[in-house]
Amino acid sequence: MTTYSGYMGKVILLDLNTQTTCEYPWTDKDRELYIGGKGMASKILFDNLTGEEQAFSEDNLIVITTGPLTGTGAPCSNRFNISTLSPLTGITTSSNCGGNFGHYLKKAGYDALIIKGKCKEHTWIEIKNDKFTFHECGELWGMKVTESQEELQRIMDESRNCRVKCGILSIGPAGENLVKYAAVISGERAAGRAGVGAVFGSKNLKAIVATGNHEVPVDNVAMNDKHNLKWTNTLRKHPLTGNQLPKMGTAGLVSSMQVRGILSSRNYALGQYDDFDMVSGETLAEDYNIVNKGCMSCPIKCARTVNVKGHNVKGPELETLGLLGGGIMNNNLEKILQWNYELDELGMDTISASSTLAWAMEANEKGLWKTGLEFGKITNISKTFNDIAFRRGIGDELAEGTRWLSKKYGGEEFAIQSKGLELAAYEPRRSVGQGLGYAVSNRGGCHLNGGYLVIVENLGLHADPQTPHAKADFCMFMQDLMEAVSLGGQCLFTSYAVFPGFLISKPNGIITTTVNKVIPFLGPVVRVLNKFPEIASFHLWLIPHTKSLHYVTGMRMNLGKFLRTGERSYNVERMTNAKFGVSAKLDTLPKRLTDVPQDPKNPKTKVPLEKMKKVYYEARGWSKDGLPTEKKLKKMKIV
Ligand code: SF4
Incomplete structure (x- = not known):
C-alpha cells in the first residue's frame, strides 16, 4: 500500500509456469526515487536480472508499468511502458505506448505487472480487479492484431452480457513467430521497439485484457484540475503541440528534414530525397487524412486516420514515411499507408522492418546477399513483410534485424x-548531437531515448548542427528530462513545450537567432545544472509536469528533484545493461555515419562520435568505459 495518491499501491508478480500471482514489494521510498513508468521498470529489472538471462528464456521478465498521472486527466497521461530483455539487442529495452491498457490496468487496481515464466499452452490473461484468469487461446493464436482484439472484446462482452470497458494488449503473427522486432499493440498504438512482442510470443502469451472499477486517487483535486486546464491551454497555444502536431502529426517533419538535409534516404547514404513532397506530411494531410486522432486524455492529437482498402486506420508516423519513402527510394504514398497498416496488423515495428529492408536492398545491390529486393522496386514489399512475420523464405533471416544480417553477410558499415x-529516419550527419544520442541511448539507436537533440539542432531551434560543442551536456539534459516526463506516464511530446513558443514561431527573430548562436557556448552552464539539479528547487512554467506530480501524488517535487529522478532512472537502466556487456565499446554508430561525410565536399558532415562520447561520459560522471562509478551510484541512491 502507499501513502501517496496517484498510485493504486499494488505491483503484481505473475508466474506463468504456475499460473499464480503474488504482490511484489514496492515501497513509498521506491516511488519517491523512481516515480513510476520506465524508471520503476528499470529498477525492477536491475534488481532481478543477473546478466545470465536470454530474451527468450523463461527467466526473462516482462514489466508493464504505469505512471502516477495515468488515469488522472493530466494532458497526454495515459501512456504505459513495457520493459524487458530484448531479443533484438540482447540488452534491456523499454517501449512506451499510448494505447488504453495502462488506464485499465489502474482501473483493475494495479500500478504494474511483472511477468515471469512461460505458459504451457498458448494463453491470454484476463484481469478483473483482484481476479486473474488464464484462458487457452484456441483460434486466437494466429489472428492478426485487430481481429484478435475484436475477438477478445467479443468474448469479454459475451461473458458479461454487456459492453465491457477494458484495455487490451495483444501480439500479432510477428510476435507469435518470434520476429526479433515484433511489437505489442494496444488499440491502434504500439509498444513497438526492440521486440517486446517476440518476448510475449516466447512466453506463449497472446494477450492481456484488464478491466475493473477502481478510481485513481488524486491528492489535491481542485489544484490539479486548475493546473490541467492551464496546461492544456498552453499546449494548445504552442506552435509545435498546438499547431504542427495537430495539423500534420509527426509526418509534418518530412519537409523540414528535407530542407535541413536530415531526411534519411537510400539506406542513409543520402540526407535528402528528391521526391520527398510525394511522401510528405502535407500530401498526407491534403490527400489522405480523414480525421485527427489521439491517445486517451490527449489535447494534441498527433495521430492521423487514413483509409486503406475500405478500413479507416492509423496513418504512418514520420519514421515510417521517411524509412519507407526515401529510405527505400519509394515515392508512392498510398503504398506506405498500406504497408504501415499491414505492419501494424502483423504486429511488427515499422522502423526496424523498414530499415532492415533498406539494408537488404543495399546488400542485394552490392552482391552480398541476393534477394531480389531493390531500391525503388515496390512490387515485392508487401509479400516480404508477410514473409518476415511468418518467417518464410528470406523473411526468416530478415526477421533477425540488420545487425545479425550484416554479421552474416557483411555490410556492417551500412547496417x-x-x-x-x-x-x-533522422540522418545524424547534419545533426551531430542527435548522432551522439543514437549511440549512447540505453535501448540502442533510439531517437527519443537518445535525447532528441535534433529538435535543438534542426527542427525547433537551429543551433549549429555540425558543432560538437555543448552537445554532450544538452544530450544528457534532454535524456534525463524526457526520462522524467515518461516516469509520470506522460507522452514525450509534452516536453516540446520546454522551448518557449516565440522561439519556434519566430525562427528568424532576433531572440531566436541569438539563442541559436549562444547554445554551443552553454555547455558549462548546462553541466552545472546536470551536476547539481538540486539548485533548481522550484517549479518552472515551461515544465508543468512537476506541479502535476505534486498535486496528484502529494509528493514533494520540484524541477531539480524531477531531473535527478530522470537521471537516476537513466543510470539504473545503464547499470542493468552493463550486466549484459554494455560499455563505451557498444556506444557506436555504423561507419557510414562516422567516417563518410554526407557531403563529400564538406568533411564536417559526419558524426564526430568519439570526441562527443568522451565529453558525454564526463558530463554524466561516468568512467572512461562509459559506466556509472560507485560514487555516482551512491550519490543517486541506486545502491
Ligand atoms: S501527442 Fe500523439 S502520441 Fe502523444 S499522447 Fe497525444 S496522440 Fe498520443
Missing part, C-alpha cells in the same frame, strides 16, 4: 543500427 536497434 544502420546501434546496439542492434535500427535508427529512426
